[in-house]
Structures are given as structure tokens and as C-alpha cells.
Amino acid sequence: MPRAHIIGAGIAGTATAIGLTRAGWDVTLHERATHPEISGAALGMWPTAITALDQLGVGEAARAAATPQRAGTVRRHDGTPLATLDAEHITRHPGDHVRLIARRDLAHILGTALPAGTIRYDRAVQGSADDVARGRVGAETGGTAGGSALADVVVVADGVFSAHRTALLGERYRARYTGQSALRGRVAVVTHEVSETWGPGRRFGVTPYRDGTTNWYASLDAPRGQRAAGGEVALLRELFAGWHDPIGQVLDAITEDDVMRHDLYDVHPHLPTYVAGRAVLVGDAAHGMTPDLGRGACEALVDAVTLTRCLTGAEGRPRAGDVDGALARYDRLRRRPTQRLQSLARGMGRVAHARRLVGVRDLLLRVAR
Ligand SMILES: Cc1cc2nc3c(=O)[nH]c(=O)nc-3n(C[C@H](O)[C@H](O)[C@H](O)COP(=O)(O)OP(=O)(O)OC[C@H]3O[C@@H](n4cnc5c(N)ncnc54)[C@H](O)[C@@H]3O)c2cc1C
Numbered sequence: 001m002p003r004a005h006i007i008g009a010g011i012a013g014t015a016t017a018i019g020l021t022r023a024g025w026d027v028t029l030h031e032r033a034t035h036p037e038i039s040g041a042a043l044g045m046w047p048t049a050i051t052a053l054d055q056l057g058v059g060e061a062a063r064a065a066a067t068p069q070r071a072g073t074v075r076r077h078d079g080t081p082l083a084t085l086d087a088e089h090i091t092r093h094p095g096d097h098v099r100l101i102a103r104r105d106l107a108h109i110l111g112t113a114l115p116a117g118t119i120r121y122d123r124a125v126q127g128s129a130d131d132v133a134r135g136r137v138g139a140e141t142g143g144t145a146g147g148s149a150l151a152d153v154v155v156v157a158d159g160v161f162s163a164h165r166t167a168l169l170g171e172r173y174r175a176r177y178t179g180q181s182a183l184r185g186r187v188a189v190v191t192h193e194v195s196e197t198w199g200p201g202r203r204f205g206v207t208p209y210r211d212g213t214t215n216w217y218a219s220l221d222a223p224r225g226q227r228a229a230g231g232e233v234a235l236l237r238e239l240f241a242g243w244h245d246p247i248g249q250v251l252d253a254i255t256e257d258d259v260m261r262h263d264l265y266d267v268h269p270h271l272p273t274y275v276a277g278r279a280v281l282v283g284d285a286a287h288g289m290t291p292d293l294g295r296g297a298c299e300a301l302v303d304a305v306t307l308t309r310c311l312t313g314a315e316g317r318p319r320a321g322d323v324d325g326a327l328a329r330y331d332r333l334r335r336r337p338t339q340r341l342q343s344l345a346r347g348m349g350r351v352a353h354a355r356r357l358v359g360v361r362d363l364l365l366r367v368a369r
Helices: 011-022 047-055 059-065 087-091 103-112 129-134 163-169 232-239 247-253 296-312 323-352 358-368
Strands: 003-007 026-030 042-045 067-069 071-076 081-086 098-102 123-125 139-141 144-146 153-156 174-187 194-199 202-209 213-221 260-268 279-281
Touching: 003 011, 011 026, 011 103, 011 296, 026 123, 042 047, 042 103, 042 202, 042 296, 047 059, 047 087, 047 296, 059 098, 059 103, 067 202, 071 087, 081 087, 081 358, 098 103, 129 153, 129 163, 153 163, 163 279, 174 323, 202 247, 213 232, 232 247, 260 323, 279 323, 296 323
Parallel strands: 003 026, 003 153, 071 194, 153 279
Antiparallel strands: 042 098, 067 098, 071 081, 123 139, 139 144, 174 213, 174 260, 194 202, 202 213
């Protein structure tokens, strides 16, 4: 039976583990954290991601846990609409929409689709690049080092700050700070519209969620690591004072405990390949992108099903004979489209925060509506 080691039990690693396990591979998923992810705000899942979840056998469970969104509006801070974004329109498939799912629900659905014991928590993989490229990983469990059986493939799914990416491909392929910091959370306020509102150096988004709550997010131009001395809530209220409804209502209701803050990074420059020997990169390790298009996790799911298909063939049976050819096919199918999305996402983030030529930006968006 062909064997895979997977480094990192985020969305990319767990989804790949499901695909390969269902295709009959012997999979070990190494995760450095000691327990499953339990926090995190909501993720937008585009139709291609829902199709990928169907292919992994968990689409129905994800639909049941998700809230569909029909369309979103981009606005100016006074509420003037600039553009409407609609999955049906963009994908040209009637009935398609984006679904919002809590990150912890998605992690639970993916994690429980795996046979018990597949995920090994508290195992930080540290093997040398040569070992990993040959199919061997060394992991440290609770401070004790241990080796592993040789695998046909090592799937590198250790996220945007991937140490294995830089070890395999070079120090220059690091995560790059975008100059923007994101704040987000969920609050018990009822809203009726999906909207993202753009202003100079900042933006604010709201998405109605199930059970009468609202998922909100903001992003700001900020130096790396900066945190508000007087608290994030006070900063948000000051920066977004006077912006259109329901931003004020949301800000009135949030408390410091509701706010999560992360600086935004992407992988730059684009990688010359997603494959190094028997090692293959998926998810943010390969193409970490800014959240501006809401596509990072979606593309991680598509990576997982594409890699599974390449490694198992159309028949979906275990196949380990031509791993090199399968990984080259995966690279051909996934590198260009995901790198295009990386560039588009970063460009979108810059336009949303534009301080200059705002009139031209707004005009272009209105024409595009
Ligand atoms: C503010 C924000 C909003 C977003 N919104 C959306 C959205 O709406 N829609 C969308 O599709 N995407 C969104 N994204 C992107 C999405 O969160 C990521 O693309 C996705 O989580 C990447 O998953 P991953 O599995 O590749 O990486 P990660 O989730 O980072 O998982 C990597 C895992 O590897 C583990 N690990 C790291 N090193 C090791 C090691 N040496 N050994 C073992 N384990 C290791 C880590 O502990 C972690 O569990 C958003 C991102 C942000 C920051």
C-alpha cells in the first residue's frame, strides 16, 4: 500500500489526508499543535471549494453547517454602493453562491472524516530538506525526537510560515508582510447585507451569520506587530467613526474579548515549483495569499482533491508507481492558477486601502458593477 506523510493538520493537510485515505493510501498526518483547532472566525467557501468538499465526501455536512450568501456589496464609507459581487455572476452557474462556515466547524467536519489515529498531535516535523525530499520525516513529540517509515510522498502543508518550504526551495521564499493587519470576530447583532466598505488605509466588512449573529472584519495599514495601546475596540471605534450603518451598531456591540488580530502575509516571490523530489507543497505553504478574495482555504481544498487525483489516477485506486509524473501533473495543474489568485488578492487589498486616486478607483468599480 502506498504511504504518505503529511506535515500540518490545517485545512490543506487534513483534506489531503482524507483524499488519500479514501483512495487506499496509508496516511500519517503530523501536527505540532497538541489538539484540534477550536477558535477562528468564519470562512467564505466558494462553489469550487464546495465541489472539492463533495469529492472528499463531506460536502453535505459542510452545507448543513454553512450559511449561504447570495451577493455582497462594496461601498464607500458614506454607504454609496461601488460594486456588487455575486458568485452566480462570477462563476456563471445559476444557484452558485458563497457559503460562510465557522473555521472550527470545517476543521471538525474534516477531522472526523479521517480514521481515528490518523492525526498525530504534538508532533513537530523537523527532518532535513534532503530527508523530506526523499520521503522521510523526523518528528519531535513532547520534546523527544523520532524517525518515521519511508513514504512515497511527503505532503508539506505547514502553512504560510512553512519552514519546510524555505528548507526545500530556499530562504528567499519567505512569508512577506503586506503592511496590513486584520481584526475580526462575531457579534450578537442582526444584519441583513453582506458588505465591505473601503476607505483610505482601512476597510470594514460585515456578513450576516446563522443564529442572529454577524461576522465582522476590518483591515488597517499598520506596521508589523503593532497592537493598539488603548485596546483594539477603541482603535476600531475611532477609525470607523461615522461610517454607514450597520458598522456603528457592530462596533457598539463588540468587546475586547471578541476581537482577533492577525497581521496579513503572503508568499513572495511566487514559487518556481510546488514539488521537490518526493515532497509536494499544498495550501498556504505553496501559495499563501491575502484574504482579499476569500480564496486561501478554498484553494487548499482544491489542491487536496487535485493531488489525490494525480496520485491515484481517474480510477481512484492506490498507485505509487509513477509518483514523479503524478507530482509534476499536480504542479502543472495548480501552480499557475493559484499564483494568479495570489497576485489578484494582493492587488485587491491595495486597491481597497488606496489613499490616492480614490476617485478613479471608485469610478472603475462602479463601471464594473
Ligand atoms: C483574516 C483571514 C481571513 C481569511 N478568510 C478566508 C476566507 O473567507 N476564505 C478562504 O478560503 N480563506 C480565507 N483565509 C485563508 C485561510 O485561512 C488559509 O488559506 C487556510 O487556513 C490555509 O490552510 P493551510 O492548511 O494551508 O495552513 P494552516 O491553516 O496554517 O495550517 C498549517 C498547520 O501546520 C502545522 N504545522 C506548522 N509547522 C509544522 C511542523 N513543523 N510540524 C507539524 N505541523 C506543523 C500548524 O500548526 C498548522 O496546524 C483567511 C485568512 C485570514 C488570515
